[in-house]
Amino acid sequence: MHNLKDFIKKQSEKKKEEFLLSTSEEEMFSSLDSPKKILKSSTEGNINDTIITNNSTIINDTYNRNNNDTSTNNSNNNSTNNRNMESGGRYNFLKDIKDKNGNSPTSPNYDKSSLFISPSDLQTLSPFERQFWSIKKDYFDTVVFFKKGKFYELYENDADIASRLFNFRITDRVNMRMAGFPESSLDDWICKFLEAGYKIARVDQLDNMVSKKMKDDKEKILQRELKEVITQGTVADMNHLKTNDSVCTLVIHENTTNISDDTSFNFDIMLFDASTNKIFCKTFTDDENLNTLKTISTKYTIKEYISKRKYNFLKNFIKAEISTTTSDTNCNISSSSMCYGYLYNYMKYLKREKSLNSCQFINLDSDSSGLSLDSNTIKNMDLISTEHDKTLFKLINYCSTPFGQRKLMNWMMTPFGNYKEIKERQELIKIIGEKDIENIEKNMKELGDLERGFSKIRSGNGKFKDLKEIIKKTEIIIKIYEIIMEIFSDKINDKDKNNDNSINIKDRDGDSGKKRAKIYNETNLKETKHNEFINKIVEIKTGEKYQFINRTKLINFIKDYNLNYKIKDDEIVPGKNNSEEISRLLEDKKNIIKKFDEILEKEKIKLKCKEINYKNVGKEIFQLEVPKNINNKVCDQDSVISKNDTNNYFLVSSTKSCNRFYTTEIRSLISEFQILEEKIFQANGKLFNHAVSYFLKSEDLFFNIINDLSDLDCLISSVKFNLKIQGCVPVESNILNVENMGNPIYKEYIRNNYKESNNILILTGSNMAGKSTFMRSLCLNIILYQMGLNVLASKFECSVFDKLYSRMGASDNLRRGESTFMVELNETCHILKNATNRSLVIMDELGRGTSTKDGECIARAVLKKLEEIKCRVLFSTHYHNLILMKYSHGFMNTMIKGGRVVFLYKLKEGRCEDSNGVYVAKLAGVPEEIIKRAEVYKNKYEI
Template sequence: MKSKVKETPLISQYNRIKAKYHDNILLFRVGDFYETFGNDAIIASKILDIVLTKRANGSSNIELAGFPYHSLQTYLPKLVRSGNKVAICEQLEDPKMTKKIVKRGVTEIITPGVTFNDNTLEIKKNNFLASVYIDKLFGISFLDATTGDFFTYEGDEISIKRLINSFNPKEILISKTQINELKNKFTNFYKTEIDDWIFDYDFNINILNEHFNTKSLKGFGINGMKNSIVTSGVCLHYIKETSNNNIFHINSISRIDNKSNVWIDQFTIKNLEIINQNSEDLSLIDIIDSTNTPMGSRLLKRWVLFPLTCKKDIIERHKSVQLLKDDQPLRLFIDEKLKFISDIERICSKIATTKISPKSCVDLMNSCILINEIKVYLNNSLDFKKISSKINPLENLINIINHTIVDNPPALVSKGNFIKNGVNVELDELRKVKRNAEIYLDNLLKEEIEKTEISSLKIGFNNIFGYYFEVRNTHKEKVPDNWTRKQTLVSAERYINDELKELEIKILTSNGRIQEIELSEYEILIKKLNEFINDIKSNSKIISTIDCLLSFSKVSIDNNYVRPKIIDKVSIEIKNGRHPIIEKSLPIGEKYIPNNIILNKDYQQILMITGPNMSGKSAVLRQTALIVILAQIGCFVPAEKAEIGIFDKIFTRVGASDNISSGESTFMVEMNETASIVNNLSKRSLIILDEIGRGTSTYDGISIAWAIAKYIHDIDYKPLTLFATHYHELNEMEKKYSRIKNFHVSIKNLGDKILFLRKLVKGGTSHSFGIHVGKMAGLPAQIINTSEKILKDLEQKKPSNKVNEIDELQLTIFDNNSSEMKEIKKILDNVDIENMTPVDSLIQLSNLKQILKNK
């Protein structure tokens, strides 16, 4: 029988604690170090690039890796950003006060979605924790514990995916029974399994009512939304369990209302480069974010991802931007003040969790003073008086901090000396004793130098021996007999005497007591600050809004944007519109070529745009959608003039890509995205389609592109559409369908070269100039020459491009008497055309294609 491996008491204690937090990296405090053991040590050593060693553990060894306790703020963010949950295990008693093993316990758990550590957070981004649950409908909640932002929603899978991609949570909580069903739906996100009982409805409605001190959730507009209540309660429970902190700064929850915001899915966010989550490429948010405060930047990102659909609210933002743009003194004054306002939104969470530093207290006070200066200035403006009246001056908060904390306090409480004189009488007296003691030390040193004639004599201090005299070896014969030697060094010896020991007791006693009083007064201060959290958060929202509007005004001035006219009619009329991202990426001196766009439901619903690669088709499509988004978030737009109706959904299908990991080809991905568009249309939709059908054969592609364009034209909603294509055959649609108009991006043919004019003009084109583009890209001359010969040969043999009946376009090239054609005919005879959806037709088309492949 194998004997049980003996463990040291320390490792035995570690294993007991680790068993409770098995899915966390356990940082185990041992003296002045945080140690990791076993597999945790192996993981930590790789991530942190620290030495991996082994420690004796009874009859065996165990892996060990650690770092000094004061380096926690350096190493902790690296562990969390690597996607790890970290449990911090502290010593709960003074090692000097016990002869047994020191008591230890986990005081905090840091996860990707729950952290209050500044070094693990991104200043300009929210750190959302999410929870998802399915019971017929999907329920989802998003909670940023550092700002108190709390949102929830109930709906279908498509809406949930859209929200997850927009909010970009750092961690998603899923019940153990649903993890297999959901984990593949939300790839590229950190997911945590939670016990099923935590998703109980009664349990979570009690958590929410208890937290918000309510009897009903009607006031938040989520009463009766069972799945939303479940996921919201799960988020709160998880934060309370992991942080061991008060979180009463989370004082509200908002229901996400799709009707109030424009639907922008993950494809559109990516295709339009609205936000580049994991890329350094320039995005729309980079262009328009000229905010001064972290909370302003976070709010601006939400504005961009959730544009408004309420005309009144949009115009109200435009009006404010215009006022700031026109009033230079006001704009410059606010801009200068905002630069020095701290992240008061996140300071609220630090107050609630008692993690606020003395320095942050002063930052909060100074920010409140600056906000009051803005309030006074805005009071002089009739247009902004309504906003300024909502700002709370918080004079009591300013006075409390000013009375308690010194002007230049340390960032860490442990540094001490941050409470002002006059706050506590005993503290003032002890500080006087400490100051005098230091004078006594100097006097004692002078006296002993005179007595001993040791000119190099010094008084030093360390945690082991306390205060001591240090005597160099050249003078040790002069040491008096009544001195006691405490330590021998290579070139010196250290001694103490009775006078020095008495002085040490006085100094150390006063130091300890000073620290106790400062901490006590600081706790009193934090309790007082808790009373102001709601008012601080309210001011933060107002300042964030002002910051965003100011950013829009600055960007509009710098980039020559104009105020768009928002109209009730669903139409777009843009004069000399520009792409906001591309125009900022051009080489110095090169100007962007602007274009006009007119879209309406009366006579120009769909623009069929042709032209060669690199001519600028995609830029025209994207800039139109970006101008609409800018207008509906309240920003001015890059154009000479713009009249824009209100849209509630913006769809894009751009470029060719595949999803190999899910077994989906380029064409299947294209069809899935297109199906998502046609199945979610509304009467206020804007559609951007770029190169539909190029993921399959030419005839298949033309057929599908034609069918999709026809469906969009004929559907009652009449969604406005920009349709870029290489298929010149689609130009024939203008003759058949009244609201489809042909346009092309013009070029100038210079014989063996082409010049891109990048101007959108009426009429279609039948030339792709692909060989010219290949030549420009640097293809060898041999390939270019061969391709030109093949092109001439094909052009002589090909039939007319004219399409008389689209349903005959592909079928006429097959033998009608073949077995395959008979099988296809049989399938088509059984098709219920009247009740087919666009997705059904695409699936049926795929089946027919498979029959031909098996030929």
Template sequence: MSTTTPLMRQYLEIKADYEDAILFFRLGDFYEMFMDDAVLASRVLGITLTSRNKGDADAIPLCGVPYHSSQGYIAKLIAEGHKVAICEQVEDPKAAKGIVKREVVKVVTPGLVTDTDTLEPKENNYLLAIAGQDSGYGISHIDITTGEFRVTQVETLAQVESELGSLRPREVLLNENESGRAIKKQIDSLLDGLMCSFLPEWSFEPDYVREQLCSFFGVSGLESFGCQELPAALQAASGVLFYLQQTQKGELRHIRPLQTYHTRSFMVLDESTRRNLELTATLLDGKKRGSLLGVLDRTVTAMGGRTLRHWIHYPLIDRDQILARQAAVAELVDESLQRIELIEALDGVYDLERLNSKIAMASANAKDLSALRSSLEKLPKLDDLLMPFGSTCLKEIRSRIDLLPELVELLDRAIVDDPPFVLRDGGIIKDGYNEELDELRTISREGKGWIAGLEQEEKERSGISSLKVKYNKVFGYFIEITRRHLDRIPEDYQRKQTLSNAERFITPRLKEYEAKVLGAEERMIDLEFNLFQEIRLTAATESRRIQQSAEALAELDALLSLADLAHERNYVAPQIDDSGIIRIEAGRHPVVEGMPLKEAFVPNDVHLDLEKNQLLIITGPNMAGKSTFMRQVALITLMAQLGSFVPAESARIGVVDRIFTRVGASDNLARGQSTFMVEMNETANILRHATSRSLIILDEIGRGTSTFDGISIAWAVAEYLHDNAQVAAKTLFATHYHELTDLALTRGRIKNYNVAVKEWNDQIIFLRKIVSGGASRSYGIQVGRLAGLPDTVISRAKEILRNLEAGEFIRAGEPRLGGSEKSPKKPENTQLSLFNTGLEDAFRARLESIDLSNTTPLEAMNILDDLKKLL
């Protein structure tokens, strides 16, 4: 270091404290990067890599980006999983003695992005910390762009995984000790693509944790936060604050008081269920369009969109809270004109949560304050529109809307209507706001007019009509005269510069006024900047009030979204109770019914309870609609517990504590698990955690292994769900194993249903209707024909199917499955077969599967036809 320049010594000293980050080192109008940082940044950003002392043996790699367009470059580095330390000049270069003082003012990481232009408006950007103790796991998350700061404590790692699925953080913090590293190893597949940072073990010590939290919030105890008896939760929250203070050097006054929540207060949705039900993203491409959120989200503000997304991930289980939200939706549905007016009034309200955060962190520009003003100006109309509503929820929302009249008046008086983006360009503050600024502006305006008048005077005095008074940043104001008129210049002209075809002069009078004008402009820009900072600081002191209004407007926007959708699609208010009953009449899938389908969507009924209809076995061919039906039951239940109306003619929803789904599967190569292992893991999770208040969706259990193994597992799972009183959850169980329909003969709460189809000329027509009774066939070959299998394959499949239906082996011991009319005949084996299953067994099995009490005449005719075909 002793051989480097003073500038590089300064760089190396600062870089030593931020070895894990790319250092953006401010030099004038650029952020420069050196050495390894430069090599890495040039590759990621696609910018030119050059060097300092180019050509020398000690040349230093160098690259840079303009500071005014740096956000895009920073966002790209963050997206690639890097941290960026922003090092600014913290003193005026004009006043500096020697090297300009520089400091890192903040570190940008994936979980601490503050540039809202690079974030999804309707999604939170969470930083999350996990702490493990004997008492459980603490989970704390913060969105620095909104100030939301929450914490919980859970008992199992599965619950940690569930929270990770709900919150989808961009960055995770862990203790660097053995416990923290063990947690990371256990949930490593869920952390794929996330930045993980380890914090020093001492920062999780109990004494430090309590001191840290009390100091940050200015309290003497943690009782008001409701987590004083949750040691792991306290550790996680303290870890978040520790990391914030290490990376953010400015004010954090917008961070809300720590909010403790309990997962048991909400419906539990594991990652598999969120994925299978496509709550916020589709399975196919991960897009919002085509998901439940894509249907429900009609919010007009970014903060409303984030609130609605949160509601979907955290459905309510408290009946009173559900009904309170539902009553608000109902009132907004009924009052259509007021609803439309409220939506129009909300439309155009900027993201107050993120504006507030930028103001509190002193990163807001004049455009942001202008957006704050225009948003706050809409509040009185919203307040008036809400006045007639009587539901508890809407009245409470109105009570939380703070009109902030003093702040609105200040911003209206101080900030111009269309301010520039760059603060140092001036033109931010309105005339009449500050007397000194007005005087300086007068001098500037009059000075420019005076100089224009001076040019005319000098033309007349000298008789040179081409004389010009000009200005540049190097020489200031000067008089320019072409060479052909040099013999006519007045005696008091002082030569300043010689050009190829002209000369530049100054006069004592011109320089005197120049000092006055330019001095005024410089003072004017500095004064405007200082006035703006004072106004921004005043707005920052109202952070809590702005935040409160933002939360209220976000909830209102989410409720309006649900009401607008309910009105347009004729949704109904479900009956909510604790009965354990789910009864839906003419239910519809909220996403599928809105798709451009070739055929009209067919509604279906369902009745589930804990007495006679606990487990419904659903059979029928592929593509007939079994999965759509089961998913729509789950989605209607979830929507009801959001407080939303639902797509049905009527619905009664007994509150459920969890929704489980086992729908399809794929290999999990990251965990080294096959399709069948994934299926069994998910099934085991359901059997371990389901309760009698849960709703379970099972689709094709056991299909990932051999037929006999699959049937055995599916049968045993169904029995367990029925017979085990602690796990006797309401269940929809779709299967192609028709043998399972026999369960209804011996289990009182198991019922058979199937998706009706119609056969016509060896073709099938899907009727999409769920009817009582088990399906007699799977129609797999007909579905194969619809999919375009060659005719020869279809014909051979039919032949094999006839062989199967007649019994597995022929008398000679040859597998009947492989038999064919074209097969060469083999001499008869004299040894008797152990698998002599003949026509009688096939008839007997088919007859035993018939539920006469639930068989319609049409179904009886179909059964007789099947039996005849066996002959």
């Protein structure tokens, strides 16, 4: 007879590898769930009290047992390893850092992305250390997330960064400082490190100990592989982005052939948006001030740029990280596609080149048919970003979806260039505005970022939850189409009566797959007249029966998809047409579970206890849990656990109320169960890949759906904006004529009337009287007009412009060594070279950066040149001699009351010969003594 305490003591003395302690990695890292939890802890108290309370010995031991990565044990820190360490405990190659070419950090040629480790030094490392440093040496400026079991670990300098930024606690392990977090919070930490300006390299395990055992792999450590490197400019997962805007990497290739002079540049560029898997392309000749490149950098959020060599001038206007690249002879990229070669090389370095296979190519040259807005106009008109956070885009954006917002941004940056397109959009907005669109909006909001989610699947980075979400959203899409079908039934019937105007949607859908692989014209994606928009999604059947083309195709596709794959809560279940392998494995799993049940019943009878059950603790599954009070009673009375039984029961863990055992039979069956689970896991992986491939057969359909829904979202947003602004529908006219016009962004500003009598208006008046505000208001309303939206006015008649230029304000450019006056002249020169007789030019106080005489002469000469070009011009000035020129003249009205100037902010026809600068000085609080002296000088010299 054995006492239970003696039995437990005997079992506890067995080798550790015979059983597993209940302490697990999950318990050690339980407090390190997410950045929010970490940051909250750091503000409330000492972060060290909330993270990894176990000492390093326990950590090492637990990692060895739970991960079975035996080379990481401290016993491996033998004399061979120590020879590679300096007395301070760090590696020699970290003491004297050099890049792969032997350059030190002080060298101008130093490559911060690489670390030199000699082959001999690499061989002296333990297998695990060698595995880590073999990767880290090629990505030395990148934070490496190294997968260990259910955790990601950071070592050495990366651990230091995590500790400094986020208060991770560092623990010494295997000669390396270490910090870590659970894999469940991976997305959170990627987002945090990216936001802090770091690149992330994700290293994953290729197998686990079960699959390793299945392959009969004799290696001591698990195989790992660098899966991807994520940079700020190549973020593909929408979970890692905090903006709905397109985030791009700019790729630049300078073509030095066929350059006529030294003051121009021939560029091929690509803008790669990894989150939507789109590549925007453009070829152009730029001037010496790089105005086209500036405009592109203003329109898009550029986080990185890639080029053959470093361009110092890009630092003047692109705040992005540079990555230089070299040609890859294996790419077979022609000289005309060097940009793609650069991008391919870079993505190959990031281990993500396969994602380029599914990219869409969009030609930015197609924008040339619309209203051109340069970088100065975008900034001066506050279209997208200002210090005061008030922008035109925020004003017009009522979109329900992120992909709709991106489409609307494109509408604003590329307004229409002809009245026909403007009128067509106005009519579309009017039609939609007459309908009840509340239910459409409600359902659209549930779509989230459908475009980025779909792109993630197409790029090969999608997971089960991503596919599940897309499939789930198809129900919402179908519902949206049904709502549209119902509310537009009258227009559909109108179209049926005039069926000759219909377009062949089937033909368009049929060749879209071919078009997708080529660079296509983005203007083809814009809707045309309203009946064609209806035709685009409606197909007329016999009689009054009608269906939406994309809706019908989507319904048919989902029916077909469910025959092959069914998406359930946490798994993909093979359908009738694809079920053989998984079904067999699942049946085998049922049989093993049945055997476990039989063992349990047998143990209940043997130990005479009905309360015995299985308990899973972490990785240790099917532990036989026996209540302690029953156990003692049985042992004392009946000697159930006899001498012959002690070798068949292995204590695994215990609590105050129970002990948990394995038997030889259970351990053997667990091994079978784990191998079967691994086979099911691998089969599910194959099934998922097949399910994704099958889903992507419909990618052309989803391109059309996303495009249709983004158009619809923008049109609904336009309806809401028009209702909010309470303005008027602008119309085309050869003469600019506006009444009660205000500033759309700042509605509280005084409204004005203006009817032109000459192409050029000279605008004078006091400082701060509202000249610049009037000009900005006109420009903003013109942009709204050419987008097809209403304007803030009671009447707005205007011609359609091809380009809108603004030269307003100036400051020196220290980086380029340019004075304020030089900046003014550079901008003016750009306008004079590119303006046409269909352009609108806004110039605010040209020449103020130099002497009065020189400034006035230059302003007069520029006006004469603009007159020759025959463009429309609004020219504000304080040079009162210019009012003698034979143009239209207006001034912003003021009045002097009580010795002070009162601004009325109203535009009046005529000339103002006094800028009232002395009165403005009084408003600024200039001392009275100086004011009086200034008045004397003014009267004396008639300034």
